[in-house]
Amino acid sequence: MTATSAPAAQPADTTFGHPKGLMTLFFTELWERFSYYGMRAFLILYMTDVAGGLAMGTEISGAVYGLYTFGVYALALPGGWIADRIVGQRQAVFIGGVIIALGHFTLAAPIFIPGSDLWSFYLGLLLVVIGTGLLKPNVSAIVGDLYTNDTPERRDAGFSIYYMGINIGAFAGPIVCGYFAENVDWHLGFSLAGFGMVLGLVQYVYGTPKLKGAGELTGEAADPALVSVAKKQLMIGLGITAALVAVVYGLIASGVLAFGIVGFAQTTGLIVVVVAALYFAYVIAFGCHDKTERHRVFVIFLLFVGAAMFWSGFEQAGSSMNIFARDFTNRVIFGWEVPTSWLQSVNPIFIILLAPVMGMVWVKLAEKSPSIPVKFGFGLVMLGVGFLVLAWGSLYVPEGAADNPAAGVAMTWLVVTYFFHTVGELALSPVGLSSVTKLSPHRLVGQMMGTWFMGAALGNLVAGLVSGRIESLPPEQLFTVVASIVIGAGVLFWLFSPIINRMTHGVK
Numbered sequence: 001m002t003a004t005s006a007p008a009a010q011p012a013d014t015t016f017g018h019p020k021g022l023m024t025l026f027f028t029e030l031w032e033r034f035s036y037y038g039m040r041a042f043l044i045l046y047m048t049d050v051a052g053g054l055a056m057g058t059e060i061s062g063a064v065y066g067l068y069t070f071g072v073y074a075l076a077l078p079g080g081w082i083a084d085r086i087v088g089q090r091q092a093v094f095i096g097g098v099i100i101a102l103g104h105f106t107l108a109a110p111i112f113i114p115g116s117d118l119w120s121f122y123l124g125l126l127l128v129v130i131g132t133g134l135l136k137p138n139v140s141a142i143v144g145d146l147y148t149n150d151t152p153e154r155r156d157a158g159f160s161i162y163y164m165g166i167n168i169g170a171f172a173g174p175i176v177c178g179y180f181a182e183n184v185d186w187h188l189g190f191s192l193a194g195f196g197m198v199l200g201l202v203q204y205v206y207g208t209p210k211l212k213g214a215g216e217l218t219g220e221a222a223d224p225a226l227v228s229v230a231k232k233q234l235m236i237g238l239g240i241t242a243a244l245v246a247v248v249y250g251l252i253a254s255g256v257l258a259f260g261i262v263g264f265a266q267t268t269g270l271i272v273v274v275v276a277a278l279y280f281a282y283v284i285a286f287g288c289h290d291k292t293e294r295h296r297v298f299v300i301f302l303l304f305v306g307a308a309m310f311w312s313g314f315e316q317a318g319s320s321m322n323i324f325a326r327d328f329t330n331r332v333i334f335g336w337e338v339p340t341s342w343l344q345s346v347n348p349i350f351i352i353l354l355a356p357v358m359g360m361v362w363v364k365l366a367e368k369s370p371s372i373p374v375k376f377g378f379g380l381v382m383l384g385v386g387f388l389v390l391a392w393g394s395l396y397v398p399e400g401a402a403d404n405p406a407a408g409v410a411m412t413w414l415v416v417t418y419f420f421h422t423v424g425e426l427a428l429s430p431v432g433l434s435s436v437t438k439l440s441p442h443r444l445v446g447q448m449m450g451t452w453f454m455g456a457a458l459g460n461l462v463a464g465l466v467s468g469r470i471e472s473l474p475p476e477q478l479f480t481v482v483a484s485i486v487i488g489a490g491v492l493f494w495l496f497s498p499i500i501n502r503m504t505h506g507v508k
Helices: 019-048 058-074 075-108 117-146 154-185 186-211 224-253 262-289 291-318 321-328 340-368 372-396 413-439 443-467 473-497 495-502
Strands: none
Touching: 019 075, 019 186, 019 262, 019 321, 019 340, 019 495, 058 075, 058 117, 058 224, 058 262, 058 291, 058 340, 058 443, 075 154, 075 186, 075 224, 117 154, 117 186, 117 224, 154 186, 154 340, 186 473, 186 495, 262 291, 262 443, 291 321, 291 340, 291 372, 291 413, 291 443, 291 495, 321 340, 321 372, 321 443, 321 473, 340 413, 372 413, 372 473, 372 495, 413 443, 473 495
């Protein structure tokens, strides 16, 4: 999924040594992440709230949450394809932002349309998923376009600034949207997420000239004949998708297929696993030219599995760990109860503080820096250690704490857990992204990056399904099981690291 890029901005047209367009994209992503994480911070709280929410059980709400976050990552693939073949990244970002804003305002519809809670909820989530699939992969691609003819060092520095915008938005969203959602009205929280995206769109439109053509279709990619063919392919794909949805819905409605949302989520996860395994088997058997390529693609498959396992634990921050914060954590400080969703801002704070430290550590180690599988194993083990901390804290939860949150355990348990999770994320996520691009045969880079995002999507889906067990399993048991699985996976990466390193054939 690549398009011919426009020339990068001239060095004279810069701010603090970087293209002026970087600030436009910085604030676009900041406000998009504000809206996404702001809404995600209280999404499962809204679904499980009996008084003013949807009064769903944790199993169903976990499945819905998992399908939603799965969709956000899974639709990045068609979102990138649409940008590369039809509208260009610049226009895809704008269209995606508009759809995201419409999604949040649809979620807030019950303020104006009483009784619309259920249909507006599912329609709103669907719109946010579609919009994010268009915006998220393409705004990052435009950042890369700005540095097409630049040095690797300045390009890396530009992405570091850009990622800072991501985490500032991820920090502020739960603070603002979460507070008003929990203390005033759930739907006001959805509205604020929508207004955040609108602010991002306004400054994006205003700053578009600063992009200097980056993200637009040019050269062969802009050939009207090719665009016309792509549009036809898109319409065929949409038609097939709509037909499949209609058939499945009809079978469920008629009782032929007897499973609900939870069963659908489980089936979706199983299908993704089978398709991914078959895809990698096909590429290794028929898509690789030699033994080196086959070995490297197999390593990418291992990274896909490791990433899926990591995100299946990490992304419980918005589900099971959010419920733990609400029901089993004492959030009262000086007589004031901290909103549950505010704890979702701890991870972005740690990322902002620790990312430069981790970067300096890897640079300092230089040639002694751990190998790809060792870093992956370290990330998984740190994730597991975080869950062990939370499992330990769960042992001190008194009976009946859910009815009296002030009797729960200290917030310190969750903060320490998020610390270990953040360290694990910084060890695994950047390494995984970088390694996939280096290990992939050049002609398969786009597809291999797609498998990385599908690993994240699968992990998010599993995270939602696991969180649904928090009512049927004691928290300490649930978190211990999760910790055991991910630590075991991390140890396997360590044990087999010599073999995996040989299969990379020199890629560090």
